[in-house]
Amino acid sequence: MALRIVVLGSLVVDLPLWLSHIPANGETILAERSGFYVGGKGANQAVQIRRLGGHPVLIGKVGADPLGQFLRDGLRQEGMDITTVLQSPSAPTSYAVPVIAPGAQYILHVPGANRDWTADDLEGVAEVLDTASMLLVQGEISPEMSVAAMERVRARGGLILLDPAPVAGVTPAMLSMADVLTPNQVEMAQLLGHPEWAYDVDRLTRHASDLFSVWPNLRLVMVTLGADGVLFVEPPAEARHIPAPTIEAMDPTAAGDAFNGAWAWAVDQGWDGFRAAQLGVKVGSLAASRPGALQSLPFRQDVEDVIRSLTGR
Numbered sequence: 427m428a429l430r431i432v433v434l435g436s437l438v439v440d441l442p443l444w445l446s447h448i449p450a451n452g453e454t455i456l457a458e459r460s461g462f463y464v465g466g467k468g469a470n471q472a473v474q475i476r477r478l479g480g481h482p483v484l485i486g487k488v489g490a491d492p493l494g495q496f497l498r499d500g501l502r503q504e505g506m507d508i509t510t511v512l513q514s515p516s517a518p519t520s521y522a523v524p525v526i527a528p529g530a531q532y533i534l535h536v537p538g539a540n541r542d543w544t545a546d547d548l549e550g551v552a553e554v555l556d557t558a559s560m561l562l563v564q565g566e567i568s569p570e571m572s573v574a575a576m577e578r579v580r581a582r583g584g585l586i587l588l589d590p591a592p593v594a595g596v597t598p599a600m601l602s603m604a605d606v607l608t609p610n611q612v613e614m615a616q617l618l619g620h621p622e623w624a625y626d627v628d629r630l631t632r633h634a635s636d637l638f639s640v641w642p643n644l645r646l647v648m649v650t651l652g653a654d655g656v657l658f659v660e661p662p663a664e665a666r667h668i669p670a671p672t673i674e675a676m677d678p679t680a681a682g683d684a685f686n687g688a689w690a691w692a693v694d695q696g697w698d699g700f701r702a703a704q705l706g707v708k709v710g711s712l713a714a715s716r717p718g719a720l721q722s723l724p725f726r727q728d729v730e731d732v733i734r735s736l737t738g739r
Contacts, residue, residue: 430483431475431690432558434575435468436540436566437486437501437511438520439493440719442677445527464500465522465719466540467564467589470680473504474687474709477725480694483558485551485575487512487539487567493519494539500720510551517542520566524679524719531678535566543571552578560585562690565595576603585693589686593617606646606699607637608686614649627654631667634659648689648703650682650710658703666700668707673715680719685710687723701736708732 440463449455464473472484484506488494490513497519501508520538525531548571555561561579563572563586576586580603588604590596593616601607601617609616614630615623617637623629630649638644638661649657655670688709692702709724709732716722726733 430557430559431480431562431694432483432485432554432560432579433468433472433475433562434485434555434567434572435471435562435564436466436520436537437469437488437497438466438522438535438540438566438719439463439496440465440522440524440679442524442526442679442718445525448527448530461718463718463721464497465680466497466520467566467591467683468562469497469501470683470720470723471562471564471589471687471690472506473501473720474684474713474723475691475694476504476506477723478688478691478709478729479726480691482690483507483510483554485510485512485554487514487542487547489514489517489519489539491519493521504720510554512547512550514539514542524677526677533679537566540567543568547571548574551575555579556582558582558584560587560690560694562587562589562686563600564589565592565600567595569595569597569600573597573599573603576600587686587690589682590617591682601641602643604641604644606648607641607644608648608650608682608689610650610652610682614647627651627657631657631665634665635661646699648685648706650685652678652681652714656685656703656707658700660699668700668704670707670711673711675714677717677719677722678714680722681710681714683719684713684723688729697737705729705732705736 517539587606685706689706
């Protein structure tokens with residue numbers, strides 16, 4: 427029986443910039459190219475599920491402005507029902523500026539309507555949450571809204587996947603209710619209390635299971651490692667490494683979201699978590715090889731051979 431997947435998360439207009447180098451203090455630099463895309467972790471994860479053939483419900487919020495209309499139109503074009511995409515009467519639509527340069531990638535994020543949630547908003551989507559079998563949440567919207575949604579879904583036994591990005595937007599209450607955690611290696615190091623471990627994969631591997639003693643509701647931790655793939659950790663087993671295919675990375679903005687969406691879709695299809703993670707690595711790598719956020723997300727036909735190899739059909 428298929429799950430009812432609900433994605434609660436951010437809706438963002440992405441304005442990526444590709445630079446020849448990181449500018450020095452005070453330097454004016456011409457971008458090599460730029461983009462204007464539908465994005466945000468909530469939108470990306472939901473659309474990835476949809477492109478693979480799933481039917482997720484997306485709960486998010488935009489402003490009453492042209493950027494908000496751009497997001498709503500883009501989601502409609504993806505076949506998404508935007509009934510639960512709410513509109514803020516006062517806050518602007520969120521936007522982000524991913525910066526991609528040789529040897530460096532980072533994102534400047536203006537939260538806007540993603541942080542403008544009220545008790546009335548929760549009441550308006552309560553019926554959807556009360557029918558959710560799986561809930562995907564992240565750290566880009568108001569933590570209070572995320573906690574309230576997680577409480578409703580957990581109360582009826584639903585599975586909760588938390589993407590702790592950014593870690594600063596994730597509270598202990600959110601972590602305590604997560605069944606599945608999908609940090610990248612920087613976020614994993616922060617969650618372990620050792621940010622200096624961010625690029626020490628051996629140390630992250632040895633200590634990944636430490637989170638299970640801190641957050642006893644956790645059933646699975648999947649640490650995304652970019653070009654190095656994913657660490658798959660479930661108690662009491664040791665971490666298993668899923669390597670990523672070799673690609674020419676163009677824009678990693680939505681790779682983690684592609685992984686999460688693909689994992690959720692595969693579990694919805696009845697796959698076990700490890701095979702679902704194997705698919706997620708392939709889907710995330712393919713997204714990283716393309717420009718943009720939402721536009722980089724693979725369709726079912728892009729990974730049909732991978733699905734067949736993992737399922738035997």
